Each structure stands twice: as C-alpha cells, then as structure tokens.
Amino acid sequence: MSCNCDYVVPNKESLAPHYDNCRLMWDELHPGIPCPKNADGTIMLPNKHLAGLDVDILYHLGLDTKTYDLPAMFGDVKFVCMGGTKVRMREFAEYMREVLDLPNKGQKLVNLTKHSQRYAMYKVGPVLSVSHGIGIPSMTTVLQEVIKLMSYAKAKDPIFFRIGTSGGLSIPAGSVVVSSFGLNGNLEQTYDIPILGKTRKLPALPDQRVYQEVHSLGSADDGFGTYIGGTMGADDFYRGQGRLDGPFCDYTEADKMAFLRSLTGMGVRNIEMEAPAFSAYTREAGIRACIVCITFLDRLQGDQVTPSKATLTEWQRRPMLVVGRYIAQYFKK
Template sequence: MACDCDYILPTMDGWEQHYQNCSTVWFKEYGSEPPKNTDGSIRLRNKHLSRLHYDVLYHLGLDTENYDLPAMFGDVKFVCMGGTKYRMKEFAKYIAKVLKIPDEGLVNLTKHSHRYAMYKVGPVLSVNHGIGIPSMTILLQEVIKLLSYAKAKDPLIFRIGTSGGLNIPSGSVVVSSWGLNGTLKKSYDIPVMGKIMEIPSIFDKRLNQELLYLASKEEKFSTYTGGTMAADDFYQGQARLDGPFCDYTESDKLCFLNTLVEMGVKNIEMEATAFAAFTREAGVRAADVCVTLVNRLEQDQVTPSKSVLLEWQERPMMIIGKYISKYCEKLSSVH
C-alpha cells in the first residue's frame, strides 16, 4: 500500500508522518483494504446498501434518486458540525468571509427534513447536529453516506462546540486527542442487538498537530490538547451539583473531576466518543475543537455575559477557518 495522505500542511519536526486514514497506516493496523477508493472518496463497507434501489437520507431530506448528489456536494472538502442551528449558520457566514465568498441567500439544504440545518459555502458544509450523542450520530452517519454518494474527495469533518473545562482557564480551546466515556474507557460503547459494541475513540494525531500549530499563533486565548469526556447526561453524568437530582457530595464531585484531570482529560462535553469512533470507522479524518465556558473544578454554572460567551464561541471557528484557508491557498497555488 502506497501513502495517499492528502497533506494540508507540510510535515514539521515531531509530527506524525501520516494521517490516521492513510492506506499504509490502515493496512498495517487492520490488515485490510482502506475504506476509501483510489480517488479519495469514501467506500461504504455495508454490503446491504448495494441492494437498495435508492437510499433515503431521511433526516437530511435528501435521497439518491431525486437529487444529483455528486453535482450538489462533490466538491465538498470540509464538513463543520456543531450543536445549534444558529451557531452553524454563523459559522457559514464566517467561513464565507474567510474564503471571500458572498454569503447572500444562504439556503438551508435540509429544510425539508425539519430536523437539522445545513449550509454550503464553497467546499464547506456547515450543519448542526443537536445536543448529545444520539442526535449527533444520526446526522453524522447520514453525512458520511452523503459524502460517499457525492464522491467527495478526502473529506474532513470537524466538530466545533462548547464544553466545560478541567483545570484550564475559561475561554480556552481544547483540541481533543481522544474521547472518554462515562465509565472512563476510551471507546464509544453502543448496544447492538443486545450486545455492547466497543469502538475505540481516538482522533487523528497528525490532524491535531496541524490544528495546534495554527492555534499557537493566537494571542487572545490558549489552546490545549488532551482527552475529552463525553457524558450521556448534562447534569449527573457530568458530576454537576445543580441538577434536579443529586445523591453525591461536592467532595465526591471534586474527587471524580480530579481523577479525570489525572487521566489527561481537559474538558467535558456530550459527543466526542461517538464522533471519534464513527469517523475513524469510516476512514475519515476528524477533529473535535471546543471552547471551555467554565472551569468545572471551580463551579458548575456558566456565568459569563452573553457577549463574552459569543466571543468565546468564535474561537474554534477561528482555528478551523485558518485551516480551511490554508487548504484553499494550497489549492489555488496548484492551479
């Protein structure tokens, strides 16, 4: 197997030589054919899909019969996902400015589904995934199929969002290196036909190194890398004291959070494990980039003003915007 890495930034000292989905890495780790075609498009490894006359992407309001998906989405290189419809529309406007593309008339391409909102700006899809793993994985799996049917070449998927920080200043950004579930395992555990399937939740190290390099140029805030705990609940699942139910003490909470810190966890949110697991399974490069709104070792409530929170939420956008801009600069220099 030859290296087929689609490098965005040139390799620097100490960086990984390959992306996680490089064919050489994939064959060495799994001993099997990589989940992408020679042109870089995603090869879906579900044989049952070939038996369908056409595939309905129900939650996106799209299908393979009535829509020309290659014409609509074949040029997509980046998918940026986040929780709210508002945030992802704002990201679409932001990336349009970065790429100098007019943003007038942004159209929600999934409006017929009444579920999610998705906007396209040049090679970038900006789409919201709701809150929590179930909502996110429904969207993510249909986006992966969409990219495959559209024959998008070597796509990357970013999740940008908010989180609670652990022992780092509020307003800091965390680029996740791995996801940790509620039982403190680095995996996404999903019940399938009565049995638990454990899928490793590890992010692409080389991609993270590239993002951290660009983030290091920012002077307004600090960026960290480390583990991210993905909880299945906002309150007890994150050891909060401010939910409607709580049968543990503040001392219990701090002991648990300090255990996470000792493990290398930098923040807590509600999607990282499944996001890392499913993108890795699909052979798609991905990164989870979140700003922290509170230091959970100090308090549970998010208290900064709305204007401060809005400014903080732009920080992951800035890092991803720089990365996408680097790709477009590289592309224009080739042409």
C-alpha cells in the same frame, strides 16, 4: 502500498508522519479491517446492504439518491463542519464565506435540510456546515447520514470537524481544546454502543496528525489559549458530568472533586456530550476528523455557566477561528 497523505501543514518533527487514514498506515492501525477509502479518496461504505436499495432516503437531511444529483450538489465538499445549534452553524458558514473570499457575501444562506426540519445544513464553496443537536443520539443520526451523503456525492477525502462548547478542566474559561481522544462515562477511550443486544466497543480516537496540525497553527496573538487533551463525552448533562446543580444528586461535593481531578490526571481537558461517538464513527469510516471546543467554565471552580451572553457569543467564535484557519491553510498549499 504508498503514502497518499495530502498534508495540510508541512512535515515537521512535532507532527505524526501520516494521517490515520493513509493507505500506508491503515492495516497497522486497523488490523483485519479493509480500508473504507477508494483509490481516488472517495468513501467506500462498508454496509453491503446499501447496494440492494433502489433509492437511499437520507430522511433527516431531506435528501435521497434518486431525486437529487448528489455529486453535482456536494461532490466538491472538502470540509464537513458540525456543531450543536442551527444558529452557530449558520454563523460558521457565513464566517467561512468571508475567510475563503467566496462570492455572494451577505446573501442569505439556504438551509439544505429544510424539508426535514430536524437539523440545518449550509454549503459555502467546499465547506458543509451542519447542526447536530445535543448529545450522542442526535449527533450520530445526522453524522451517519452525512457520511453516506459524502460517499454518494463522491467527495474526495473529506475532513470532518466538530465545533462545540464544553466545560474545561484546570484551564481558563474561554480556552479552546483540540481533542486527542474521546473518553466515555466509564472512563474508557471507546464509544460503547449496544447492537443486537450486545455492546460493541469502538475506539474513540480522532486523527492524530490532524489535531496536531490544528494545534500547531495556534498563535500567541489569538488572545486565548489552545490546548491538546482528552475530551470526556457524557451521556447526561448533570449527573453524567458530576454536577451538583441538577434535579438529582446522590454524591457529595468531595466525590465530584475527586472525580474531576481523576479526569485531569488522565489528560482530560474538557467535558461535552459527543466526542467518543464522533471520533469512533469517523475513524470507522476512514475519515480524518478533529474536535475543537470552547470551554465556558473551569469545572473545578463550579458548575454554572455564569459569563454574560455577549462574552459567551464572543467565545463561541474562537473554535470557528481555529478551524477556519486550518481550512484556509489547506487552500493555500
């Protein structure tokens, strides 16, 4: 079996030699699991029950396989970019329209999920920009439907990004973190999901070569630091992240600081609420994926997000710049 990597950044010693979903590497990284990617790069959904459906209703996207011509609508998508808020993902779509010099600049974008009202999804050329809400349950709901959407649309080898906000660890506020692994609240690099009464542990590992490529495109002229490191995905914003400012707190400040320092010692550079599940589900689907987050504060210095709204707005554009540069690089090669 030969390598089928369509490299975004040319090979060099600092980069892994293959993407994790390379057919040459799949059996080594996923022993005993068939590759969920067809020879032409389209996604092969492993759920055999789907074949028995006359129509698959993607309820939260307001789409289905009968009413809509999904290959015509989405077959050219190469990048799926997801983030928490509807506003952020509309702004990202508008930004990518400028970066890729696409037509109809300034024209109002259409929310393609308008019939469901739960999320927002915008398409600009080969980029799909989707909001996922806050936390793992909200994110995985739309992520799984978007994975099915890409399969039904016959999109070839799409690359997924999560563009998010987070709290940093021992790095300056306003820094960007490119995740090298997801860590759950029990400090394991897995996404733990109860299925039929039993907990399944799925490896929470983004594509190594992709996060290395993204980091390699950083520039000293950016005006901010870009770091590679682990990302803890908590199931709760307050106690789950060791905060002292929630309505409940049953530990001391010393306990909190010891916990945060232990995370730093493990190579964790930021904390958010989606990384383990996003990494695990894209990996299971054989999809290249990467998480790029801005840090609003250094959690070792406090818990409250204190910068001004103008500063936070400017900072939120930084992951967009990093991801946009990678997408632009793909279309330059």
